[in-house]
Amino acid sequence: MATSTALKSKDIDLLNGPILGKVFAFVLPLMMTNVLQNLYNAADMVVVGLSNVEGAIGSIGTTSALVNMILNIFAGFAVGSSVMVARAIGEGSQKKTTEAVHTAMMVAVISGVACMAVGLFICKPVLKAMGDEGHILDLATLYTRVYFLGVPFLALTNFLISIFRAKGDTRTPLFVLTATGLLNVALNLFFVLACGMSVEGVALATTIANFTSMLVLAYILHKDTGLCHFEIRKMCIEKYALKGIFYNGLPAGIQGALFALSNIIIQSSIISINNAVCPGGSDIIDGNAAGQSVESFAYVATNSVSQAAVTFTSQHYGARKFKRIGKVMRDCYFATFLIATVISLTIVALRKQLVGIYVSNPAAIEAGCLRILILLTVYFPLAFMEVGSGILRGLNKSILSTTISLIGSCVLRIVWIATVVYALPKLEVIYLSYPLSWAVTAATHFTVSVIIRKRLMKAYPED
Numbered sequence: 001m002a003t004s005t006a007l008k009s010k011d012i013d014l015l016n017g018p019i020l021g022k023v024f025a026f027v028l029p030l031m032m033t034n035v036l037q038n039l040y041n042a043a044d045m046v047v048v049g050l051s052n053v054e055g056a057i058g059s060i061g062t063t064s065a066l067v068n069m070i071l072n073i074f075a076g077f078a079v080g081s082s083v084m085v086a087r088a089i090g091e092g093s094q095k096k097t098t099e100a101v102h103t104a105m106m107v108a109v110i111s112g113v114a115c116m117a118v119g120l121f122i123c124k125p126v127l128k129a130m131g132d133e134g135h136i137l138d139l140a141t142l143y144t145r146v147y148f149l150g151v152p153f154l155a156l157t158n159f160l161i162s163i164f165r166a167k168g169d170t171r172t173p174l175f176v177l178t179a180t181g182l183l184n185v186a187l188n189l190f191f192v193l194a195c196g197m198s199v200e201g202v203a204l205a206t207t208i209a210n211f212t213s214m215l216v217l218a219y220i221l222h223k224d225t226g227l228c229h230f231e232i233r234k235m236c237i238e239k240y241a242l243k244g245i246f247y248n249g250l251p252a253g254i255q256g257a258l259f260a261l262s263n264i265i266i267q268s269s270i271i272s273i274n275n276a277v278c279p280g281g282s283d284i285i286d287g288n289a290a291g292q293s294v295e296s297f298a299y300v301a302t303n304s305v306s307q308a309a310v311t312f313t314s315q316h317y318g319a320r321k322f323k324r325i326g327k328v329m330r331d332c333y334f335a336t337f338l339i340a341t342v343i344s345l346t347i348v349a350l351r352k353q354l355v356g357i358y359v360s361n362p363a364a365i366e367a368g369c370l371r372i373l374i375l376l377t378v379y380f381p382l383a384f385m386e387v388g389s390g391i392l393r394g395l396n397k398s399i400l401s402t403t404i405s406l407i408g409s410c411v412l413r414i415v416w417i418a419t420v421v422y423a424l425p426k427l428e429v430i431y432l433s434y435p436l437s438w439a440v441t442a443a444t445h446f447t448v449s450v451i452i453r454k455r456l457m458k459a460y461p462e463d
Contacts, residue, residue, distance in 0.1 A: 012168035014315045015090065019324075020331040026308045027335060029170040033161070034300035036177040039184075042293050044202035045358055047188040051198040057358060058282040059132075059139035060199060061289020062271065065263040066126050067144060070119045072256025074111035074155045078162040080249020081107065082307070083314045083393060084241055085166035089227055090318025096241070097227040102234045103241035104159050112155025119148035130264060131271035136282060143199035150207025153214045160217040165311055167228050176216050184209035248393060251402035255389075262410040265417055269430050278363070284427070287367025290358035294351070294368070295375055298343045299382070305336035306386035313394020322456040329391055329449065336383040344379035347372060367427065374431040381438035385409070388445025395452050404448065408441030 012022050048056045081104035088096035123144040124137075132140050161173045184205050191201030221230040274284035309332040316325050347354060355368035385405070392401035416433040 014168055014312050015319050015321060015324075019312070019327050020334070023305070023308055023312070023328075023331045023335050026168065026170055026311070027304050027339075029174040030165065030307060031301050031304035031339070033170065033174045033177050034304050035297060036174070036181040038296055038300045039181050042297075043181075043185045043188050044199075044206060045289065045293055047185070047192050048199055048202050049358065051192050051201075053139070053198045055136045055282045055286070056139055056198055058285035058289050059136050060143055060202075061292060062127065062130065062132055062136065062267060062285060063123075063140050063144050063147075064289075064292065065260050065267045066123065066130070067119070067147065069257050069260030069264065070115050070148075071151065071154070072260055073253040074108065074115055075158060076251070076253020076256055077107050077111050077245055077249035078104075078155075078158045079252040079310065079393065080245040080247070080398070081159055082162040082166045082310060083248040083398075084244040085163055085228065086311045086314035086394075087244075087318035089167055090315035094227055098229070098234070099238040099241040100244070101163055101221075101228050101230055102236055103238045104163060104245060105156070105230065106235045106237055107242070107245055108156045108159035109152065109235075112152035115155065116148050116151040119151060120145060123148065126264075130268045131275065133275075136285070139199050143203050146200045146203035147206065150203075150210055153207065153210040156214045157210050157217060160214065160221060163221065163228055163230075164217070165307060166314075167226070168311070172220055173217065176213055176220070180209045180213045180216070183212060248396070248398045251398040252393065255402040255405050258406055258410045262413045265414060266430055266433065269417055269421055269425070270427070273425060273427060273430075283361055283363040284367045286359050286361065287355070287364035287369075288371055288427075289368075290355045290364065291351075291368030291371035293358065294347060294354045295372060298340065298347055298376060298379055301343050302336050302340045302379070302383035303386050305332055305339060305383065306390035308332060308335075309387045309390035310394050313391050317394055317396060320460055322453060322460060325391075325395070325453055329453075332387050332391070333384065333446075336387045337380050340380040340383035344376040348376050370427055371431055374428060375434050378435060381435060381442045384442035385438050385445060388442055388449055391449045392445060392452070395449065395456070397448075397452060400448065401445070404444050405441055408444055409437040412437045412440060 012026055014022060014026075045057050045060050048060060081100065084100040085097060085104065088100050124141045127137055127140050127144070164170065164173050187205035187208055188202050191197045191205055195201060197204075218230065218232075221228060222232075224230070270288050271285060274282065277284060309328065312328045312332070313325055316322070316328060351369045351372040352365060355365050355372070359365055359368065385408075389401045389405055392398070392404075413433045416436070417430070421429050421433075
């Protein structure tokens with residue numbers, strides 16, 4: 001096919017033929033890409049442990065909720081961009097696709113710079129309010145300040161990946177991030193071992209790796225001759241595309257930020273328990289950070305299916321193939337159940353060895369293993385929650401998806417911390433808030449998405 005709407009060799013035709021195989025063909029490279037991105041932070045924590053600076057691992061761990069609260073704003077806009085580009089491709093519109101791509105890149109620049117400024121301004125007071133103190137506070141503040149200086153590059157990288165994903169190409173980001181991931185690890189070792197740095201060294205390495213990823217992905221998209229061809233001089237704000245990106249992305253960003261806010265509250269409770277059990281030490285903080293890092297690999301793997309659900313559903317929504325969305329739902333739920341079960345049970349079985357990569361203190365290992373055991377033994381409710389949210393976004397119900405997630409997860413967790421954890425301040429009680437909120441939210445997402453799809457089928461009957 002020689003038309004401008006022809007699929008490139010790396011793009012998957014999502015609208016025709018069997019779906020399940022295409023779900024896995026889409027998800028597996030995306031999952032590996034997300035795992036590689038996650039390795040950035042994991043490598044930070046593992047390598048910084050080689051600096052022999054007390055509390056360095058825990059200090060990075062305490063920053064994750066704060067960092068995610070801010071980064072999830074532009075991550076939400078990246079989701080909105082993916083929805084708009086995928087929908088335009090589904091419609092077969094060159095004009096709408098071009099506008100969506102170049103508006104998305106302009107939004108990436110603006111949101112990245114804004115998030116950098118906010119992060120630099122609030123990092124120390126927020127970390128202090130969470131309970132960080134002494135040298136832990138100093139290390140955490142130093143790490144976040146260096147990290148946020150590179151946030152504009154991270155924003156552009158995420159938006160570029162979302163565009164590749166929207167057009168069905170998940171392999172190109174995989175190849176690029178494989179190379180830059182290796183660069184990140186090499187720079188971590190260089191800055192920490194050769195230059196004698198600590199947390200600031202690993203943050204700098206991540207920034208350089210993100211900058212490299214941004215340049216390479218932008219160059220590849222510039223060379224693309226299909227619908228998503230990118231040129232810097234065409235970057236602009238088109239009203240229709242911007243409205244769609246905000247409509248679909250702002251709720252996702254708010255959801256991610258408020259999720260992170262609830263995790264800040266949980267992190268504060270964990271810091272409080274650490275300060276009570278081992279004053280002056282960081283065993284529980286270090287162990288929780290290690291367990292959280294290990295658990296995050298299961299999350300990004302299952303979240304890959306959620307991103308697939310957004311793209312598949314969005315393209316079908318644009319093409320008005322609502323009946324076929326039922327098959328998309330079925331196959332995405334099956335894929336995420338399979339991936340979540342295999343990965344989570346593998347991590348549970350190897351939890352001591354995996355946590356031991358990060359920390360060596362027995363008390364820290366015990367705390368990390370406790371988190372993994374409670375959160376990952378039954379992990380598929382989280383996977384279902386993520387897929388359900390992605391399907392609703394693809395069905396143009398981003399605000400509804402966010403509302404369900406906030407009530408089912410964030411509010412429930414905050415209430416749990418304020419009541420149950422207040423009465424029983426134990427780590428295991430804190431961790432139980434996660435699987436309970438996942439199950440409630442997943443069931444609601446599924447029920448609502450089924451109802452909406454049936455209404456669309458009735459309103460737009462297919463031939």
